[in-house]
Amino acid sequence: MRYCFNGKIDKLEDIYSIRIPFNIWEVCQQRGFIHADITLEGKVIECELLPEEKGNYKIYLNKEDIAHVDIKKSHKILLHISNSLIEIGKESPYSPENPIRTIDSMEILIQPDDGLCGQTCVAMLAGVTIAEVISDIGFREWQATIGKVIPALNYYGLGHSNTIIYPGGDDDVTFPKCCIIIERMGRFGHYLVHYDGKFYDPSLGVMEYYDTDKLLGYLEVTSA
DSSP: OEEEEEEEEEEETTEEEEEOSSOHHHHHOOOSSEEEEEEETTEEEEEEEEEEETTEEEEEEOGGGGTTSOTTSEEEEEEEOTTOSOOOOSOOSOBTTBOSOOOOOOOOOOOSSTTOHHHHHHHHHHTSOHHHHHHHHOOOTTOOOHHHHHHHHHHTTOOBOSEEEEOOSOSOOOOOSEEEEEEOBTBSOEEEEEETTEEEETTTEEESOOOGGGEEEEEEBTTO
């Protein structure tokens, strides 16, 4: 999976690093030292992600890696981490060629309990019940990290981008027609669906306006 965000290169003596703006444990389902690669101003660089604390990571680079950029400026970073999604053991009857549906409308579903926002978003997109998602995918309350939501979309044959976009405080965000929005909410993220100009929040219902101050990132769903 790929993750796109704006980042600044920090220098401490001869060490260069870039802070990752999302929680690696939650999003990528990995811990410890992680091997990855980034694209920085057109150059692909192999790198190591090193943990700071509680899922917060930094990208560490060599001086030679960043010789072609101005470290005083913010840069768009495209981070690629392999094997960052959870495998679903159950065989799916769907595929990208045979999805569960084409998304041409959206019906709001309200999560019955806290910690089911991710499952509820998948249910809205797939046009099934929350109970069906829990049964088909096998994750329950507080288990729907984005690393599990994406395989759930795959299970139902729903197409999506291979890159999660993290706008990084940009007030002028233009959401694609259909996407899953990831919000900052303490230790856990919160998920809602944007479809055709409206926001479908599993906790609050349908909204005409969304406060991007809460926005962490979004993943485009292309089956609409």
